Amino acid sequence: MPATLVAPRLTPPTSAPAPLVSVEELSHGERKVALYASDMPNRYRYRKGDDAQIVTWIRQGVARLGLEELYLSAAYASGYRLLEMSHAETAEQTQAHLTRFPNSRRLDRAGSLAALTITGSGCIPCSAAAIARNHHALVEGACDCGGTGWMPLQVFDGEALSLNCPAHNPTGDRPNTRAAVPA
Structure with missing residues (x-):
């Protein structure tokens, strides 16, 4: 039995079929979510020569979810993974x-199979647009950073420290706080 996403859809379903998308136009995260939503068996184990079946499941997941929901779910999965790896969820x-x-x-399992489509024997590279989307992370629920990109860490002797949020500010960029100096 396939697992399907159970979060409510943000966009109402339409009767129009999902647009055909080539797997090259999907990032690793999007392929993972599509496989999760497909008819892929829960205990599926990859065997040599199964590449076409994996692509079929990816396309099925895309058709089942639609592109907007696929992109959104992949961004939420990415954001949660970043927070989880930093123990900040x-x-x-x-x-x-x-x-x-x-x-x-x-x-x-879906993530492992999605990785095989990118690096395995039946390699299907990601387009530049898909790679750019793969770096897009969203957070469901309140974040400790409050959307600022900085999470309070501790206070020592009245001095507040902060840590960059891995989802909202993964590179640790600081806002430009330098005052303009008149010439």
Whole structure:
């Protein structure tokens, strides 16, 4: 039985069929979400020569979700993964992620198979647009940074420290706070 995303759709379903998208136009994260939403068996194990079946499942997941929902779910999965790897996820974010992807083992399996489509024997490279979207992260639920990109860390002797948020400010860029000096 396929797992499907259970989070409510932000866009109403339409009767029009999903546009045909080539797998090259999908990022790793988008391929992962498409596989998660497809009829791929939960205990599927890759065998040599199964590349065409994986592509079929990816296309099925895209058709099932639609591109907008696919892009959104992949961005949420990416944002949660960044927070999780930094041990900065909140209970609200974890609950939102588990609501969207209730079967974590299936999501891990889908991620492994999506990686095979990029690096395996049946390599299907990602387009530049897909690679750019792969770096787009969104957060479901309140973030400790409050959207500022900086999370309060601790206070020592009245001095506040902060840590860059891995989802909202992964590069740690500081805002330009230099005052203009008159010439």
